Amino acid sequence: MKIIIINGPNLNLLGKREPEIYGSATFEDYFKQLQISFKEVELSYFQSNIEGELINKLHEVGFSYDGIILNAAAYTHTSVGLGDAIKSIDTPVVEVHISNIHAREAFRQHSYISPNASGVLFGFGLKGYDLAVHSFL
Numbered sequence: 001m002k003i004i005i006i007n008g009p010n011l012n013l014l015g016k017r018e019p020e021i022y023g024s025a026t027f028e029d030y031f032k033q034l035q036i037s038f039k040e041v042e043l044s045y046f047q048s049n050i051e052g053e054l055i056n057k058l059h060e061v062g063f064s065y066d067g068i069i070l071n072a073a074a075y076t077h078t079s080v081g082l083g084d085a086i087k088s089i090d091t092p093v094v095e096v097h098i099s100n101i102h103a104r105e106a107f108r109q110h111s112y113i114s115p116n117a118s119g120v121l122f123g124f125g126l127k128g129y130d131l132a133v134h135s136f137l
């Protein structure tokens with residue numbers, strides 16, 4: 001089974017800034033643990049701060065992978081393009097947010113990803129990515 005985690009803008013700073021909201025682990029360290037936990041899954045990871053690169057990656061994997069776990073970060077709340085990309089691919093997308101976006105500012109409470117996602121996981125910290133992998137299994 002092939003699953004990719006796609007992270008959007010600023011998530012490369014996890015573990016380095018704002019630990020009170022996003023925790024103190026870097027995503028790279030967490031990802032290594034995830035690969036150990038799910039040895040039977042071919043797991044890959046892509047992060048970009050650039051909207052078009054995220055869309056290109058969805059097109060690249062969206063007709064051959066079994067699952068996409070997407071945390072589009074701030075683009076969640078702004079990107080019609082990412083919403084359209086999810087609509088246009090075959091691979092199911094599970095939307096993950098580390099924080100509970102519904103408990104935060106009003107502008108974070110709308111998602112262009114959710115209407116086209118096969119499932120959503122908000123507010124479980126990094127554990128949300130584990131849960132998303134489980135959901136595909």
Ligand code: CA2
Nearest residue numbers: 010013014017018073074097098099108
């Ligand atoms: O809770 C999430 O996972 C978010 O997708 C994180 C985004 C935010 O814009 C979304 O509303 C919710 C922000 C990612 C910024 O990540 C940072 C990590 C460490 C330090 C600073 C920013």
